[in-house]
Amino acid sequence: MTSNYTLKLAHINDTHSHFDANRLQFTIYEQQQALTLYTHSGGYPRIGYQLSQARLSAKANHQSFLFLHGGDSFQGTLYFNEFKGKANSDLLNRLKPDAMVLGNHEIDAGNGPVLDFLNDINFPLLAGNMDLSQESSHKASRLSGHRNLYEYDNHSQTAKYILKPLQDKQVAVIGITLEQMHEIAGPDPDTHFLDALETTQRTIAKLHSEGVFHIIVLSHLGLEQDKILAASVDGISLIVGxxxxxxxxxxxELGLSHTPYAERVNNTPxxxxxxxxxxxxxxDVTFDAQGHVTAIDGSNYFMLDQQFILQASEGEVSAEHYLAIRAKLDANPAIFWDGEDTQVQQTILEKYRPKIDALNNQILGFVPKNLIHTRLPSKVLPHGSEIAPWVSRSMFAETKHCGINVDFALHNAGGVRQSLNKGQLxxxxxxxxxxxxxxPLVTYQIQGRYLFEMLESAINAATNNGVIGTGAGSFPYTYGLKYFYDGKQSLGYRIIKIEIMRQVAGQTVWIDIDRNQDYIGVSSAYTASGKEGYSPILQSNWLQSVEHLTLPGAFIQFLGRSQPFTEAIEPQVYYTSQHS
Incomplete structure (x- = not known):
């Protein structure tokens, strides 16, 4: 018997079909001068290389090795638009995860794409609180009992789990996903998601009764819900989220966040x-014989280009600057360089990239400066995203161009996925x-009182202010509608004022919303379905699809008709946090 059990853990999450390295920029100070560093990081070939190195290290040190994916492989890039889940399953198979948890974006379009994915993958997909006991036995996209799916076991009322060797013990991996799946995704109506805490608690009790105490929860709940899970349920060794x-x-040092890696809640990292x-x-994770993590030594790692670009806001960048920054990056323990798995890279280049390159050659316009997308307002960006208002404006303008009269456009933050970098788009x-x-875009006629309810409900959900939200993606961005939210006010009174944009004698004026008057808005079909805190939209007098106009289509047409980004959009989001 041994008293210490060691495991080398590798983990990724929310990869969203980003198979290529992503373009990034960092701010680094050198001799009190801010320098902007442009580089690329990550992508599947670089992740594949680091996994191979980690596996070799584990073998040399006689450690168990575990590679886990925290969900949301689907959506996000042209690779998904063009190949749906086929490229995802192919490339993930090459990375050889030990398990992945079901993310909400895997089931955006119903159970059918999940079944296709399950048929193609060579690893288990964990969804321990997904209840398929009411699934129709006649449906084509039946998931229940699939060899690669570890769902809820209705007989034992626990999550199905996998067991992996850990010296003379075993480590169990339980997959737990969002119980609000019907609110934020598109599972089939006969598919249900059960309480995450209760399912985890019962599963841990079952594992303990079987003598298994080393338990990893592979979660797609988000950090705040992971903290609640750790605080509420004893016996979890580690949460990978x-x-x-x-x-x-x-x-x-790179101008980014400083958030503790492996933060502990209830002694669970x-x-x-x-x-x-x-x-x-x-x-490197060290457990005792009872399953407690006694030490965890690790980090997240960027995987950067060997060559990078430096720019200074003032003055020239010298060779000395470049060498000094290179030395800083070399000394940073959380930076790897751009080693690649050649087989993964070759698969991307030969099988998937040619179709993507053809679309990359269609230039729509020029972005004169970086536009940052953030889901929530912050001290740096008090009005929030710099790109989401342009998306809302394009929806507004292109719906009007179709001859449909609208008063405002509204879009959720999660529907915009990236910042826009300066240069050709x-x-x-x-x-x-x-x-x-x-x-698709949807227009709707809604009474003013429900606009107050809808905006507050969506923001409360985005910020977990007095409600259990579904993530910051529900935060609303508008065009033609200016709102003022104070998170310190009582529930139901947090939208202090809403104004609507009007044109009077060629001038833009803002007029207070009348709670009893009807207004016409345009949103995406997702928002118009009432998900993620937007349920008051279902009180609309009517909802109607805009024929032949989609969210990305409106933005593309808008770029073709105008020269956006050369002017500033007047702020239309005024937000005071509950913590301010």
Missing amino acids: GHSHTLQGDFA IVHAGKYAETIGIA SHAEVIGRILPFDL
């Missing part, structure tokens, strides 16, 4: 690995990175 796109680790395959988490970038969800 996803959904909230949280980059843990000290990246202050929680690890997340950012987003879009930009980083990989690698950690291609067709591929819009439909692959910025607006990958090909959603």
Whole structure:
């Protein structure tokens, strides 16, 4: 018997079909001068290389090895638009995960794509709180009992789990996903998602009764819900999470966040690995015989280009600057360089890239400066995203161009996926990175009182202010509608004022919304379905699809008719946090 059990863990999450390295920029200070570093990080070939190195290290040190994916492989880039889940399953098979948890975007379009994915993968997909006991036995996309799916076991009322060797013990991996799946995704009506805490608790009790105490929860709940899970349920050794796109680790030197890696709640470490395959988490985990993590030594790691570009806001960048920054990057323990798995790279280049390159060559316009997308307002960006208002404006303008009168446009933050970098903007970038969800637009007539309810409900859900939300993606961005939210006010009174945009004698004026008057809005079909806190929209007098106009289509047409981004959009989001 041994008293210490060691495991080398590798983990990724929310990769969203980002198979290629992502373009990134960092801010690094050198001799009190801010320098902007442009580079690329991550992608599947670089992740594949780091996995091979981690596996070799584990073998040399007689460690068990585990590679886990925290969900949301689907959506996000042109690779998904063009190949749906086929490229995802193919390339993930080459990375050889030990398990992946079902993310909400895997089931955006119902159970059918999940079945296709399950048929293609060579690893288990965990969804321990997905109840398929009421699934129709006659349906074509039947998931129940699939060899690669570890769903809820209705007989034992616990999650199905996998067991992996851990010296003379076993480590169990349980997959738990969002119980609000019907609110934010598109599962079939006969598919249900059960309480995450209760399912986990019962499953741990079952494992303990079978003598298994080393238990990893592979979660797609988001960091805040992972903390609640850890605080509420004893016996979880480690949580490996996803959904909230949280980059843990000290990246202050790169001008990014400093969030503790493996933050502990109720003595349970929680690890997340950012987003879009930009980083990989690698950690050496030490357990005692009772399953407690006694030590965890690791980080998230960027995988950067060997060559990079430096720019200074003032003055020239010298060779000395470049060498000093290179030395800083070399000394940073959370940076790897751009080693690649050649087989993964060759598969991408030969099998999938040619179709993507053709779309990349269609240039739509020029972006004169970087436009940052953030889901929530912050001290740096008090009005929130710089790109989402342009998306709302394009919806407004193109719906009007169709001859449909609208008063405002409203779009949720999660429907915009990326910031816009200065330079040429291609067709591929819009439909692959910025607006990958090909959603129809919907107009609706709604009374003013329900606008107050809808905006507050969506923001409460985005910020978990007095409600259990579904993530920051529900935060609303508007055009033609200016709102003021104070999170410190009582529930139901947090939208202090809403104004509507009007043209009077050629001038733009803002007029207070009348709670009893009807207004016409345009949103995506996703928002118009009432998901993610938008349920008051279902009180509309009517809802009607805009023929032949989708969310990315409106943005592309808008780019073709105008020269956006050369002017500023007047702020239309005024937000005071409950913590301010």
